[in-house]
Amino acid sequence: MDDDDVPLLGRLKDKLIGAKQDWARQGRGLTGAPDPKRRRLPPGQREVSDWPVLDLGITPDLSTADWSLTVAGAVEAPLKWSWDAFMAQPQTELVTDIHCVTTWSRYDNRWAGVTVRHLLGLVRPRPQAAFVMLKSFDGYSTNLPLDLFAAEDALLAHTWQGEPLSREHGGPVRAMIPQLYFWKSAKWLRAITVMDKDSPGYWELRGYHDVGDPWREERYR
Ligand SMILES: Nc1nc2c(c(=O)[nH]1)N[C@H]1C(S)=C(S)[C@@H](COP(=O)(O)O)O[C@H]1N2
Ligand SMILES: [Mo]
DSSP states (O other): OOOOGOOOSSOOHHHHHHHHHHHHHHHOOOSSSSSHHHSSSSOEEEEOOOOOOOOOSSSOOOTTTOOOOEESSSSSSOOOHHHHHHTTTTEEEOOOOOOTSHHHHHHHEEEEEEEEEHHHHHHOOOOOOOOOEEETTTTEEEEEEEHHOTTTEEEEEEEETTTTOTTTTTSOEEETTSSOOOOGOOEEEEEHHHHHSOOOOOGGGBOOSSSSOGTOOOOOO
Protein backbone atom coordinates (compact mmCIF):
# COMPACT_ATOMS: atom_id res chain seq x y z
CA MET A 1 0.00 0.00 0.00
CA ASP A 2 1.54 3.37 -0.94
CA ASP A 3 0.93 6.66 0.83
CA ASP A 4 -1.95 7.71 -1.40
CA ASP A 5 -4.03 4.78 -0.26
CA VAL A 6 -4.05 5.65 3.48
CA PRO A 7 -7.73 5.58 4.56
CA LEU A 8 -8.99 8.99 5.78
CA LEU A 9 -10.22 9.09 9.35
CA GLY A 10 -13.00 11.62 8.85
CA ARG A 11 -14.74 13.78 6.25
CA LEU A 12 -12.71 16.50 4.55
CA LYS A 13 -14.08 20.05 4.89
CA ASP A 14 -14.58 20.24 1.16
CA LYS A 15 -16.30 23.63 1.11
CA LEU A 16 -13.62 25.35 3.18
CA ILE A 17 -10.77 23.80 1.26
CA GLY A 18 -12.36 24.75 -2.04
CA ALA A 19 -12.85 28.33 -0.89
CA LYS A 20 -9.27 28.66 0.31
CA GLN A 21 -8.05 27.24 -2.97
CA ASP A 22 -10.03 29.93 -4.78
CA TRP A 23 -8.47 32.65 -2.58
CA ALA A 24 -5.02 31.46 -3.61
CA ARG A 25 -6.01 31.59 -7.28
CA GLN A 26 -7.50 35.10 -6.92
CA GLY A 27 -4.80 36.45 -4.63
CA ARG A 28 -7.44 37.49 -2.14
CA GLY A 29 -6.13 39.78 0.63
CA LEU A 30 -3.05 40.82 -1.31
CA THR A 31 -2.69 44.61 -1.39
CA GLY A 32 -0.09 44.64 -4.16
CA ALA A 33 2.86 46.99 -3.78
CA PRO A 34 3.16 48.62 -0.35
CA ASP A 35 1.05 51.79 -0.32
CA PRO A 36 3.52 54.59 0.45
CA LYS A 37 0.67 56.93 1.37
CA ARG A 38 -0.56 54.67 4.12
CA ARG A 39 2.87 54.19 5.59
CA ARG A 40 3.61 57.88 5.46
CA LEU A 41 0.40 59.11 7.06
CA PRO A 42 0.18 58.94 10.86
CA PRO A 43 -3.05 57.58 12.39
CA GLY A 44 -6.09 59.82 12.03
CA GLN A 45 -4.45 62.15 9.49
CA ARG A 46 -5.45 62.98 5.89
CA GLU A 47 -3.25 64.44 3.19
CA VAL A 48 -3.91 67.96 1.88
CA SER A 49 -2.26 69.73 -1.04
CA ASP A 50 -2.84 73.32 0.11
CA TRP A 51 -1.18 74.78 3.21
CA PRO A 52 -3.74 75.87 5.81
CA VAL A 53 -2.95 78.87 8.04
CA LEU A 54 -3.49 78.40 11.76
CA ASP A 55 -2.81 81.05 14.35
CA LEU A 56 -4.41 82.85 17.28
CA GLY A 57 -5.59 85.77 15.13
CA ILE A 58 -2.54 87.97 15.47
CA THR A 59 -0.18 88.06 12.48
CA PRO A 60 2.96 89.96 13.50
CA ASP A 61 4.30 92.19 10.73
CA LEU A 62 8.05 91.89 11.24
CA SER A 63 10.72 93.09 8.89
CA THR A 64 13.97 91.19 9.06
CA ALA A 65 15.41 94.29 10.79
CA ASP A 66 12.73 94.02 13.53
CA TRP A 67 13.42 90.32 14.05
CA SER A 68 15.84 88.84 16.57
CA LEU A 69 16.16 85.54 18.42
CA THR A 70 17.19 85.21 22.07
CA VAL A 71 18.34 81.87 23.47
CA ALA A 72 18.65 81.69 27.25
CA GLY A 73 17.87 79.61 30.34
CA ALA A 74 19.79 76.47 31.25
CA VAL A 75 22.63 77.01 28.76
CA GLU A 76 26.35 77.73 29.15
CA ALA A 77 26.45 80.44 26.49
CA PRO A 78 23.21 82.43 25.97
CA LEU A 79 23.01 84.29 22.66
CA LYS A 80 20.98 86.80 20.71
CA TRP A 81 20.95 86.72 16.91
CA SER A 82 20.01 89.61 14.67
CA TRP A 83 18.82 88.68 11.18
CA ASP A 84 22.34 89.16 9.81
CA ALA A 85 23.92 87.03 12.53
CA PHE A 86 21.30 84.32 11.92
CA MET A 87 21.88 84.32 8.16
CA ALA A 88 25.65 84.13 8.71
CA GLN A 89 25.22 80.67 10.31
CA PRO A 90 25.62 77.47 8.25
CA GLN A 91 22.50 76.98 6.12
CA THR A 92 20.67 73.67 5.60
CA GLU A 93 17.92 72.51 3.20
CA LEU A 94 15.45 69.83 4.30
CA VAL A 95 12.30 68.28 2.81
CA THR A 96 9.76 67.25 5.46
CA ASP A 97 6.11 66.36 6.02
CA ILE A 98 3.84 68.50 8.19
CA HIS A 99 1.32 66.83 10.53
CA CYS A 100 -1.18 69.19 12.15
CA VAL A 101 -3.20 68.03 15.14
CA THR A 102 -6.37 69.22 13.36
CA THR A 103 -5.78 66.10 11.15
CA TRP A 104 -4.23 67.53 7.98
CA SER A 105 -0.81 66.48 6.75
CA ARG A 106 1.17 68.14 3.98
CA TYR A 107 3.99 66.25 2.28
CA ASP A 108 7.29 67.35 0.78
CA ASN A 109 7.83 70.83 2.17
CA ARG A 110 11.23 72.11 1.17
CA TRP A 111 12.73 74.35 3.83
CA ALA A 112 15.95 76.27 4.30
CA GLY A 113 17.33 77.59 7.56
CA VAL A 114 19.68 76.92 10.45
CA THR A 115 19.51 73.56 12.21
CA VAL A 116 18.53 73.43 15.85
CA ARG A 117 21.56 71.15 16.34
CA HIS A 118 23.87 73.92 15.21
CA LEU A 119 22.23 76.39 17.58
CA LEU A 120 22.40 73.98 20.53
CA GLY A 121 26.07 73.36 19.78
CA LEU A 122 26.70 77.07 20.26
CA VAL A 123 24.63 77.66 23.43
CA ARG A 124 25.52 74.31 25.07
CA PRO A 125 22.58 73.22 27.28
CA ARG A 126 23.58 72.46 30.87
CA PRO A 127 23.62 68.74 31.89
CA GLN A 128 20.31 68.95 33.77
CA ALA A 129 18.49 70.70 30.90
CA ALA A 130 15.65 68.56 29.50
CA PHE A 131 12.93 70.82 28.00
CA VAL A 132 12.56 73.95 25.91
CA MET A 133 9.95 76.67 25.60
CA LEU A 134 9.62 78.40 22.23
CA LYS A 135 8.19 81.94 22.41
CA SER A 136 6.75 83.98 19.57
CA PHE A 137 6.07 87.59 18.66
CA ASP A 138 2.28 87.01 18.81
CA GLY A 139 2.40 85.89 22.46
CA TYR A 140 2.26 82.20 21.51
CA SER A 141 4.44 79.65 23.27
CA THR A 142 4.98 75.90 23.11
CA ASN A 143 7.03 73.45 25.17
CA LEU A 144 8.80 70.28 24.09
CA PRO A 145 11.48 67.85 25.28
CA LEU A 146 15.03 69.00 24.53
CA ASP A 147 16.01 65.66 22.92
CA LEU A 148 13.19 66.00 20.37
CA PHE A 149 14.00 69.66 19.73
CA ALA A 150 17.58 68.49 19.09
CA ALA A 151 16.43 66.03 16.37
CA GLU A 152 18.56 66.05 13.24
CA ASP A 153 15.71 67.39 11.09
CA ALA A 154 14.60 70.28 13.35
CA LEU A 155 15.18 73.64 11.70
CA LEU A 156 14.86 77.36 12.33
CA ALA A 157 13.36 78.01 8.92
CA HIS A 158 13.34 81.22 6.87
CA THR A 159 12.55 79.75 3.43
CA TRP A 160 9.80 77.47 2.07
CA GLN A 161 9.84 76.05 -1.49
CA GLY A 162 12.66 78.41 -2.38
CA GLU A 163 10.85 81.58 -1.30
CA PRO A 164 11.13 83.62 1.91
CA LEU A 165 8.66 82.22 4.44
CA SER A 166 5.49 84.30 4.17
CA ARG A 167 4.24 86.43 7.02
CA GLU A 168 1.12 84.29 7.55
CA HIS A 169 3.25 81.13 7.88
CA GLY A 170 5.55 82.66 10.46
CA GLY A 171 8.15 84.68 8.55
CA PRO A 172 10.80 85.89 8.90
CA VAL A 173 11.68 82.82 11.01
CA ARG A 174 9.70 79.90 12.45
CA ALA A 175 10.59 76.63 14.13
CA MET A 176 10.08 73.51 11.97
CA ILE A 177 10.05 70.31 14.02
CA PRO A 178 8.74 67.64 11.66
CA GLN A 179 8.68 64.70 14.09
CA LEU A 180 6.05 66.42 16.26
CA TYR A 181 2.57 67.83 15.54
CA PHE A 182 2.88 71.21 13.90
CA TRP A 183 1.68 73.24 16.88
CA LYS A 184 5.19 72.69 18.31
CA SER A 185 6.61 74.56 15.31
CA ALA A 186 6.32 78.10 16.63
CA LYS A 187 5.84 80.79 13.98
CA TRP A 188 7.40 84.29 14.31
CA LEU A 189 9.99 82.79 16.64
CA ARG A 190 11.33 85.31 19.16
CA ALA A 191 12.99 83.36 22.00
CA ILE A 192 14.00 79.90 23.10
CA THR A 193 14.26 79.14 26.81
CA VAL A 194 16.06 75.94 27.78
CA MET A 195 14.61 74.48 31.00
CA ASP A 196 15.37 71.84 33.62
CA LYS A 197 11.66 71.26 34.34
CA ASP A 198 8.78 71.06 31.88
CA SER A 199 6.22 73.86 31.78
CA PRO A 200 3.15 74.06 29.53
CA GLY A 201 2.90 76.46 26.57
CA TYR A 202 -0.22 78.01 25.02
CA TRP A 203 -1.98 74.88 23.72
CA GLU A 204 -0.43 72.60 26.32
CA LEU A 205 -2.19 74.69 28.99
CA ARG A 206 -5.43 74.08 27.07
CA GLY A 207 -5.34 70.29 26.99
CA TYR A 208 -2.75 69.50 24.32
CA HIS A 209 0.07 67.01 24.79
CA ASP A 210 3.45 68.00 26.25
CA VAL A 211 5.28 65.86 23.64
CA GLY A 212 2.93 65.57 20.61
CA ASP A 213 4.30 62.63 18.59
CA PRO A 214 1.88 62.07 15.64
CA TRP A 215 2.90 58.40 15.25
CA ARG A 216 1.76 57.76 18.83
CA GLU A 217 -1.22 60.05 18.31
CA GLU A 218 -0.23 62.19 21.27
CA ARG A 219 -2.80 64.87 20.54
CA TYR A 220 -4.14 65.61 24.01
CA ARG A 221 -2.72 65.23 27.48
N1 LIG B 1 3.48 81.96 16.91
C1 LIG B 1 2.60 81.01 16.63
N2 LIG B 1 3.04 79.82 16.18
C2 LIG B 1 2.18 78.84 15.87
C3 LIG B 1 0.79 79.01 16.05
C4 LIG B 1 0.34 80.27 16.53
O1 LIG B 1 -0.88 80.51 16.72
N3 LIG B 1 1.27 81.24 16.80
N4 LIG B 1 -0.06 77.97 15.74
C5 LIG B 1 0.49 76.62 15.72
C6 LIG B 1 -0.39 75.66 15.11
S1 LIG B 1 -1.69 75.11 16.05
C7 LIG B 1 -0.12 75.13 13.89
S2 LIG B 1 -1.01 73.84 13.26
C8 LIG B 1 0.93 75.70 13.02
C9 LIG B 1 0.31 76.22 11.76
O2 LIG B 1 1.29 76.74 10.91
P1 LIG B 1 0.82 77.28 9.52
O3 LIG B 1 -0.17 78.38 9.75
O4 LIG B 1 2.06 77.75 8.83
O5 LIG B 1 0.19 76.12 8.81
O6 LIG B 1 1.63 76.75 13.65
C10 LIG B 1 1.83 76.59 15.01
N5 LIG B 1 2.68 77.67 15.42
MO1 LIG C 1 -2.39 73.10 14.88
